[in-house]
Amino acid sequence: MAVTTKIWSDTYYDSVTLMLGSSMISALPGIDEAMVLMGTDRNKTVIRASGLIAEGTGSFGPNDIVIGIRSEDEAAARTAIETLEAFLTSKKGSGDRNITARTLAGALREDPGINLAMISVPGRYARAEVEKALDSGLHVMLFSDNVPLEDEIALKDRALEKGLLMMGPDCGTAIVNGCALGFANVVRRGNIGLVAAAGTGLQEITVLIDRLGGGVSQALGTGGRDLKEDVGGRMMGLCLEALRDDPATEVIAILSKPPHPSVVEKMKAIIATIGKPVVACFLGADEDALAGTHAVYAKDCEQCARIAVELAGTALPEKDEAWIRETAAAEAALLAPGQRYLRGLYSGGTLCYEAMLAFRDAGIPAYSNIAIDRELLLENPDLSREHTLVDMGEDFFTNGMPHPMIDLRMRIERMARDCAEPDVAVLLLDCVGGYGTHDDPAGALAPAIVSAKAAAKAQGRHLPVIASVTASEGDPQVRSAQEQTLRDAGAIVCDCNAQAVRLAFAILDRIEA
Amino acid sequence: MENKVNKLFSSQLAIANVGVDIFAKAFRAQDTPCVHVEWRPPAGGNKKMVDLLSKLKDL
Known part of the structure; x- marks a missing residue:
């Protein structure tokens, strides 16, 4: 060497x-x-x-x-x-460098009409860049992570003084005035306004709204820590007020992990001032989290999108779930004795979290690198055991490596390893598209699906692969094309992650039986 | 405090992209005006110089 x-x-x-x-x-x-x-x-x-x-x-x-x-x-x-x-x-x-500048001030000289700064510099430099942007009167989307909590609080206070958005840090997704910012999708414009502290979840909901015939006015991100006690929902508050006052927004949808109780109280006070329907999805929270307000509870991204679309006045298509039972029966019948575990390998953090909650609610223990229950936390995120759900966008995997929504190689290697285990019965995958993500995620996953299934077959096993695509028809990757690529590779393609998890459960149920 | 967010909603979005250039490409693909800032660490990333510069700025 x-x-x-x-x-x-x-x-x-x-x-x-x-x-x-x-x-x-x-x-x-x-x-x-x-x-x-x-x-x-x-x-x-x-x-x-x-x-x-x-x-x-x-x-x-x-x-x-x-x-x-x-x-x-x-x-x-x-x-x-x-x-x-x-x-x-x-x-x-x-770089498509029609216009470039060396500094933010230079950019503003080039185009004095600039009203938003998208900032993705290394975390330790973020504060200085955000301060410059806010002081220039710009709204900010801060994509950078590793920004200290005290910097986040200081920057949000500065933004609030000026009445400006400071979405982030670690804000991966937003749609402003129809433009996809960061990892975000091209969806129909409409009357549903969203605010979320969960990036891939916001992608999933906006894509589902589009698919169900609804449309999005604005989709704002707060950054994952906004609803924790220290940050106190500073940006959630501003975003909710803006959507409340926005004439184009007729329904408001909120998505996050359960906020700190003190933040819930603040949110209730703001929701009380909103004369529009509100649907709230606090992944993992009790149904009565916003009791006393007119906000409707949604347990997952799919339900949140469906309720929002219905409240927005669009008739929902019939939900046909009979095929889940039929597909599960057909797939389970092909499994070899001893095949009984599921492996969920995710690139989207919220999607993995949503699956994990579904397992918890179903009383099925699933190990994970983001488990809430400490006993189910994977000791080594690199090694699966029994039922396992892995968020491969988590720090352990992305430290010095590209995010799995940009580069799928790490996930593909993990697929080959996990699927070679003789007791694995189901592989569950997400496939996230939109701007900022891989040009053809399904195309990258397809050969790995084909070889995982072939390797299993060589060992006398059948391997059902269940996938869902978080992308719209308007996205550069085109949802239907992504779905077809996955189907051609032998995957069963579901309408969304929640449905994919339901199908996986149905197969596991059959194995139990 | 004037809420400038609603003003943004009714304006033409125009973006300064500071950092990762794939985002600049995405904005242009969506016909959103964008100036890409070719960001580099200040003072060549030298921590002592950065601290000195920020002290100077505070003065």
Whole structure:
């Protein structure tokens, strides 16, 4: 094995681009391990600990790119570096850089009409950039994570003083004036306004609303910590008031994990001022969480979307669930003795959480890396046991790696490992599209589904694969095309995650019987 | 406090994209005006310099 280290001085790329590059060259023939990082102090430690600094490597700093490669020989490393260079150059060239600026102030000189800043810089720099944006009178969507809690509170207070949105940190999804921001979908415009502290959940609900014939006025994100005690629902409050006062919004839908009790009280006070129907989905909360208000309870994303669409005056299509029983019976009949466990491998955090809650409510123990019940927390998120639901977008997996909604390789590797276990009976998958996500997630999953099923068959097992697509017909990936790709690969495609979980339960029920 | 959020809802959205450039591409694909800011860490990411600069700004 040879270790090669290359430094590109005074060159900056964002972490998503570098992680994609790193992941791409790691997969090249003859490469054992590869890292491509900015040379910050933290990254220096990481790359040194991985043994990817070759002897004689000169000094480097936070403004330099450092590439560390362990390969079979030097030729493989050279090819990898050339591939990386071509990839990064293509990024520079294809950045669609109609107008660019070096600073936010420069951007405002280019276009004084700018009214929102989308900020996705590394977390430790986020506060300074958000402050600049707010002080320039811009609304902010803060995609960055790893932003300290005290910074979040300070930034939200500053935004509130100015009457501006500060969606985030760690806000992955929003739709403002019909434009998808971050990981978000192209959906019909309409009269349902949403506010959520859960990114993929907001994608799932907006996509379902679109599919059910409804439309979205605005879909705002608050960041996952907004409804915790410390942040106190600062942004939820502003968003609810804005939707209340928005003439285009006739129904309001709220989505989050259960808020802190003190935040619930604040929300109740605001809801009392809203003269429009409200539906609230607090994943995992009791039905009476908003008792005393006119808000309608929804237990999951599907129910939330259905209630919102109905309240908005659109007749719901009939819910045909008979096929679930029939499909489950047919699939279960093909299983070999001993096959009894489900593996759910998710890229969307809220979708995994929703599945986990459904298991809890059904009284079926499922291990997870995001389990609420400590006894069901996976000791090692890399290793499944019995029924397991894995959120592969969680920090353990994404630390230094691209999010599984952008790069599906990690999930595909896990699929092969989990499905090779003889007692696995069902594989459950999400497939999330929309702007910001992988160009063709179903196309990336399809070969892995085919080979997982083929490998099982070679061992005399049948492997049902259940999937649902979180994308709309208007998305760049086109929902129906994604569904067809998955079906062609042998997956059973459900209308949404909640339905996919119901089908999985029906198969597990049959096994029990 | 004036709520400027409702004003945003009735305005043409125009975005400054600071950071990851895939988002700039997505905005342009949706015909939303966008200026991409080619962000780099201030002071070349040198922590001491960043702290000094922020102290200067506070003065």
